[in-house]
Amino acid sequence: MMITEHKGKLLLGTHGIAVPHGSLIREPNQLRSWRNGFPIAVKAQVSSGGRGRAGGVLRAANMEEAEAAAQRLFENDFSGERPQTLLVEPWLDHAREIYLGITVDGMAGGYAMLYAPAGGVEVEQQAPLEYPFGAPRNFKAHGFRRLLADIEQDCALRERVVALARRLLFLATAIDAITIEINPLAVMPDGKLLALDAKIVLDEAAAFRHAETSDELERARKKERPAVAKALAGNLMMVWLGGEVGLVSGGAGMTMAAMDLIADAGLKPACFLDCSSNPTPAGYQLAFKLLDAEPEVRAILVSIFGGGTHMDRVARVMGDIMKKRRSRKPVFFRMNGTGRDKADAVMREAGLYNYPTLESAIDAAVAEVRTP
Amino acid sequence: MSVLIDQSARVVIQGIGGNFGRFSARDMVAYGTQVVAGVAPGRNAREVEGVPVFEDMRAACSATGAQAALIYVPAPGALDAVLEALDAGCRVVVYPGDGLPVQDAIDMRAATHRDGAVLIGPNTPGVISPGKAKLGFMPSFCYMPGKLGVISRSGSLSYEVAWRLTTAGIGQSSAIGIGGDPVKGLNAAEAIELLHNDPDTEAMLYLGEIGGNEEYALARYAARADAKPTAALIVGSAAPRGKKMGHAAALVGSQVDTQAAKAEALRKAGVHVANSLRDLVLVAQHAMSQSEKEVLDT
Structure with a gap:
């Protein structure tokens, strides 16, 4: 079961993964209290993929554009779902977009780490690099680093990616996630990594040990x-x-x-x-x-x-x-x-x-x- | 002996005290399986269905020499039950339950591999070698001894298919339920390898579904020069994208997960692929007669 980007970013943030400072709004006029300048990204919060391609993320250069964007997003369905909330974030300039994810891989008997040097909406066009390590204890930073070396020339970036991968694994096991995908993961001008999106799929079967998961299941059922x-x-x-x-x-x-x-x-x-x-x-x-x-x-x-x-x-x-x-x-x-x-x-x-x-x-x- | 169990297997049932454990003990004994012990934590039972009940797995296994375990324990306690069975020396462990967190399945699988044992499940009816023994709760009347090895992601579909095969006179060497979850104790590739090395198996039938990538293990196997003849049925062509069809792993996320893509890859690799249940027996017959022909050719 997929949770919204906003909830996903809260989880990333509490596990030491940098995310933009955003606000959640329930109606367009809540934008008035936005104090972090423009341009901004206005993003529909729905629990399904393909939002970017469906036009669920809009850029606004000023308050007028922002309110129009919010109006539009609240009035449309994305993958059959009407957003109840929008996430508002500063539109940040960045040097590069990459892709990092962890997912359950049946063939590996556990998890696989995924990396693509070019992230964004069209990441699926090219298969990402896969590091199928299986059980969490088999994740080896040096093993992942060696694979990365073949497709990622920037050695400083490689180190940041390897460190972030370890945190993703820790988060995935802590919350019983089946998939955590950061796409795009922005490389900021100072070289630091910032998660511009978060797609987290929780394991429904683990609801018995996570109150949040059973609450999410209840909400999903009602929809x-x-x-x-x-x-x-x-x-x-x-x-x-x-x-x-x-x-x-x-x-x-x-x-x-x-x-x-x-x-x-x-x-x-x-x-x-x-x-x-x-x-x-x-x-x-x-x-x-x-x-x-x-x-x-x-x-x-x-x-x-x-x-x-x-x-x-x-x-x-x-x-x-x-x-x-x-x-x-x-x-x-x-x-x-x-x-x-x-x-x-x-x-x-x-x-x-x-x-x-x-x-x-x-x-x-x-x-x-x-x-x- | 057949791939995982036969008449000599000594079986212990963990969770024998519940209704399902009792039913399964009776049912397996009726099939000729040696159910030698039970474990029922929290119940003060000495005996269930004529089977002696022990305090824990170590006591059960050391007193009876059991080396195969069948576990009827709800998902929250399943990982611990599997670890206990392994520590007690069990070599073959079946966990039929569904709704198991993937992470617990990952841990079960890793622990089983570390101990050099085999885990069947989660989300499976178990394994049967017709005419010899069964470790699970599949309906016995559906099966008869023979030379076709069956691997299935779905319990219910495997009964239906076995019944059709038996009615058509095609007996089975073993039927292994690998289960409907994404991470399995014994996965498709490993089950195929077991049947490949099994002298009782002359051809294989794989029952798959949408979602996941395990069907491609069969395609890789069938393309091998030394492969036994194979047939397959992949269900879920009528399922919509992005919706989970009951099984945790039965979800079409991308094109490679679809029934059409899998059937196509299998056909290309030389697998006899059924379009639906209607021609299932036919493709099984093709695989069996291909194996007879290969025997004559050599």
């Missing part, structure tokens, strides 16, 4: 559409996709496989909905309640292949839900896995048909949606 927010609050994994076929599924891989089959059949899945994190009566009831309430959803596919989830229990819950449910949306079941023999009997008793294969259930659901 989702109501169905998704309710699903997440009920410990179901949901991503809204906007199609016709509602999916009640178990396991991420099977959910994606079912989505792919629905798309292959020429329809669009309404959602990614993985109930395996809450395979209880309450979890499944919530799934149906949410999908039944969405008018675009015209049919519901229940596709579960249980391992640790006992399908006879799921079948009983499905029978109860179908009995009490008011919605007339057709439901197509394909359930298999642990306890399937008992599950089949329970389904028959409840008068529900269990399709023998995922394809046959999807074909039936697609035919239903296609029928005018």
